[in-house]
Amino acid sequence: MADVAAHITGTVWKIEVKVGQAVSAGEVLVILESMKMEMPVEATDGGTVKEIRVTEAQAVNEGDVLVVLG
Amino acid sequence: MFRKLLVANRGEIARRIIAVVRGMGLSAVAVYSDADAELPYVKEADEAVRLGPAPAKDSYLNIPALIEAAKSTGADAVHPGYGFVSESAEFATACKAAGITFVGPPAEAMLRMKDKSVARGIVQAAGVPVVPGSEGIVPDVASALAEAEKIGYPVLVKAAGGGGGIGMTVANSAVELEKAFRQSSDRARAAFGRDGVYVERYFPAPRHIEVQILGDHHGHLIHCLERECSIQRRHQKVVEEAPAPLFAGGQHAALQARLFDAAVKAARAFGYANAGTCEFLYSDGEIYFIEMNARLQVEHPVTELTTGLDLIRWQLRIAAGEHLTVMQEDVRRTGAALEFRIYAEDPVKFFPSPGPLKVFEPPTGEGVRLDSGYGAGNLVTPNYDPMIAKLIISGATRAEAIARADAALSAFKVEGIKTNIPLHLRILRDAAFVAGELDTKFLDKHAKA
Numbered sequence: 001m002a003d004v005a006a007h008i009t010g011t012v013w014k015i016e017v018k019v020g021q022a023v024s025a026g027e028v029l030v031i032l033e034s035m036k037m038e039m040p041v042e043a044t045d046g047g048t049v050k051e052i053r054v055t056e057a058q059a060v061n062e063g064d065v066l067v068v069l070g
Numbered sequence: 071m072f073r074k075l076l077v078a079n080r081g082e083i084a085r086r087i088i089a090v091v092r093g094m095g096l097s098a099v100a101v102y103s104d105a106d107a108e109l110p111y112v113k114e115a116d117e118a119v120r121l122g123p124a125p126a127k128d129s130y131l132n133i134p135a136l137i138e139a140a141k142s143t144g145a146d147a148v149h150p151g152y153g154f155v156s157e158s159a160e161f162a163t164a165c166k167a168a169g170i171t172f173v174g175p176p177a178e179a180m181l182r183m184k185d186k187s188v189a190r191g192i193v194q195a196a197g198v199p200v201v202p203g204s205e206g207i208v209p210d211v212a213s214a215l216a217e218a219e220k221i222g223y224p225v226l227v228k229a230a231g232g233g234g235g236i237g238m239t240v241a242n243s244a245v246e247l248e249k250a251f252r253q254s255s256d257r258a259r260a261a262f263g264r265d266g267v268y269v270e271r272y273f274p275a276p277r278h279i280e281v282q283i284l285g286d287h288h289g290h291l292i293h294c295l296e297r298e299c300s301i302q303r304r305h306q307k308v309v310e311e312a313p314a315p316l317f318a319g320g321q322h323a324a325l326q327a328r329l330f331d332a333a334v335k336a337a338r339a340f341g342y343a344n345a346g347t348c349e350f351l352y353s354d355g356e357i358y359f360i361e362m363n364a365r366l367q368v369e370h371p372v373t374e375l376t377t378g379l380d381l382i383r384w385q386l387r388i389a390a391g392e393h394l395t396v397m398q399e400d401v402r403r404t405g406a407a408l409e410f411r412i413y414a415e416d417p418v419k420f421f422p423s424p425g426p427l428k429v430f431e432p433p434t435g436e437g438v439r440l441d442s443g444y445g446a447g448n449l450v451t452p453n454y455d456p457m458i459a460k461l462i463i464s465g466a467t468r469a470e471a472i473a474r475a476d477a478a479l480s481a482f483k484v485e486g487i488k489t490n491i492p493l494h495l496r497i498l499r500d501a502a503f504v505a506g507e508l509d510t511k512f513l514d515k516h517a518k519a
Binding site: 007008009010011033034035036037039 | 414415421422423452453454455456
């Protein structure tokens with residue numbers, strides 16, 4: 001299991017994956033928005049999306065878990 | 071003159087406008103979103119009105135809420151600052167309908183400047199040089215190749231109806247152009263529902279030169295010399311200065327004269343009044359008009375510090391119907407000024423860095439001006455752009471301004487968030503920067519961590 005966390009404080013702009021979806025390393029899971037910049041959050045390793053812990057437009061802090069991969 | 075002015079903006083520019091307004095003996099109304107209630111500009115205004123929640127669309131872009139705030143406080147004029155509603159003809163029209171003076175150009179002039187191809191046609195007709203390119207949409211590969219032959223490679227292929235860099239591709243040869251045409255055309259169809267592309271000359275490393283314009287509503291219009299803003303990152307200006315190092319020591323004097331002439335012609339062609347800026351690219355001995363910004367620029371202080379003109383004060387006087395009493399021959403420059411945009415961002419990775427400003431101790435000293443939107447104890451939220459302050463340094467010469475800037479930036483203490491101050495110091499100490507050898511790709515090659 002790998003937790004994918006927000007690397008910046010901002011809001012969730014787009015969620016690019018669905019629960020159960022297989023992803024490979026480097027694939028964009030979530031796009032955060034902060035200070036008018038879009039910041040993609042990528043999968044560090046390949047796996048399957050087990051859980052999505054945020055919804056679009058939600059505010060997140062640096063370090064908050066966004067997606068759990070298994 | 072007005073009695074009460076509402077500032078439809080936030081942060082450093084709201085604070086500066088409020089200071090000018092109060093200095094003229096008028097009262098100032100601030101507006102704020104829930105994210106900004108504690109910022110200095112809100113407290114420094116005579117009155118403050120809450121617009122709504124943090125997202126810009128619910129607050130600073132919310133035209134009905136802005137008009138209501140002006141009506142409820144009895145403001146008779148609105149200054150939009152830059153960004154947000156500053157270039158919105160819709161907002162200017164809404165102000166007029168509500169009997170409130172909009173501090174800016176006439177709405178009709180804003181509409182003429184908004185559509186890039188319309189604006190291009192208007193200035194071209196006035197004899198202003200534009201980036202060589204297709205006059206309209208290029209429908210097929212064969213015509214794109216023919217256009218590129220005329221323009222010369224490399225060319226930039228732009229999706230019709232595009233914007234913000236979407237659907238833009240550089241082509242260095244006919245083979246690349248065929249591929250780029252298909253890519254951009256597909257993007258145009260998918261994203262904007264329109265076929266076809268524009269083709270124009272691509273400049274790999276141009277310089278960004280712009281001219282300040284000031285005009286009244288009685289037909290008097292002047293330029294207030296140039297600024298150079300070649301130090302950019304992802305099309306965002308980082309350091310701006312006046313005079314342009316491009317013209318240092320009397321170089322390109324004939325070109326400089328043509329630049330001023332072109333800027334004044336373009337502004338007149340739009341029917342412009344109030345403060346605005348004509349932006350140009352410089353490449354290989356030529357200047358090309360790109361656009362006119364119908365508002366005050368972020369970097370206006372470098373013009374103020376070198377010409378002695380208070381641009382915001384003039385904006386208000388012009389909007390109130392006064393005559394611009396400054397004649398072209400009165401505009402003279404003394405010394406040099408540099409502006410450093412202080413961004414809440416990682417100075418190496420360029421990630422945004424919102425957070426609490428635990429320590430904020432700006433420098434002081436000879437030639438040091440700070441236009442800041444924040445103070446110690448404020449929270450920098452992720453809701454708006456990352457610029458928290460502008461450090462503007464002037465000196466008798468560019469070299470003196472650079473030396474003062476080095477001391478000021480070194481003494482600037484900010485804790486709690488990361489800022490690009492270390493990047494500014496790297497830029498300042500770069501030999502090419504000191505020599506004035508600038509272009510818009512400067513940061514790709516220089517000032518590395």
